Amino acid sequence: MESGKDKYELVLKNNRVRQYRIFAILIILLNLTLLALLAFYTSNPSHRSFALTGLVLCPLSFAVAWFMGRNKRSTRSWDPLTASFFYLIFSWALMTYWLPAALNFLLFAFYIISRRQLIVQVAVDHIFYPSFPARTVSWKEMNNVILKDGLLTLDFKNNKILQNEIVNTPGDIPESEFNRFCQARMSA
Incomplete structure (x- = not known):
């Protein structure tokens, strides 16, 4: 990577x-x-x-x-x-x-x-989404994952879209680096 x-x-x-x-x-x-x-x-x-x-x-x-x-x-x-x-x-x-x-x-x-803290973990082999109950999503289920202007968009192949605002500071996660990582995982 x-x-x-x-x-x-x-x-x-x-x-x-x-x-x-x-x-x-x-x-x-x-x-x-x-x-x-x-x-x-x-x-x-x-x-x-x-x-x-x-x-x-x-x-x-x-x-x-x-x-x-x-x-x-x-x-x-x-x-x-x-x-x-x-x-x-x-x-x-x-x-x-x-x-x-x-x-x-x-x-x-x-x-x-x-009232727990909601943390999405985007890893090499899966995405962990903190719903209740928590859900682990494989990259094969995804059409696209994008982080743009503090908004995380998860686009599933079954036409479901989840959008959430993130509270990380802008310098914590470089959007272009994160988006390249996600594109590489979806094409792998």
Whole structure:
């Protein structure tokens, strides 16, 4: 190969992260409402204490994680919603309400999957596309792969086209070098 590179990694822009975050906040608020109702209307003292604990720890963990994420000296990017989901799931499980605990766990898993970093790997023998579930595409399935003005276009032989904006800085991946690499892989 001319360029000496055998793999490119392109980070795709995830345009829906804000929508997923709003949806997760609404789920957490619904759970807090249900815990508050349960805390005030249950006759079981242990359920009341676990519901009140969840009502206190969930917003508290959100606030702590939010302030830690805003701290410029913090080495981690904390997600406040992760801690909140943890305490909600834990509260429902302690009260042996398995259906709400399982449902929240499932929604939390979808939230984590939806906000992951989307990385397309273009290698010598295949293209790895980060859909859900992840997909590995052979070069034989492709008509064309082009990177132009920060837009990645994958043109499949079955007339399917995927276009995504990338967030890599322009100097990270020289477009002409990447396009030559892809043309060489498709003709091989």
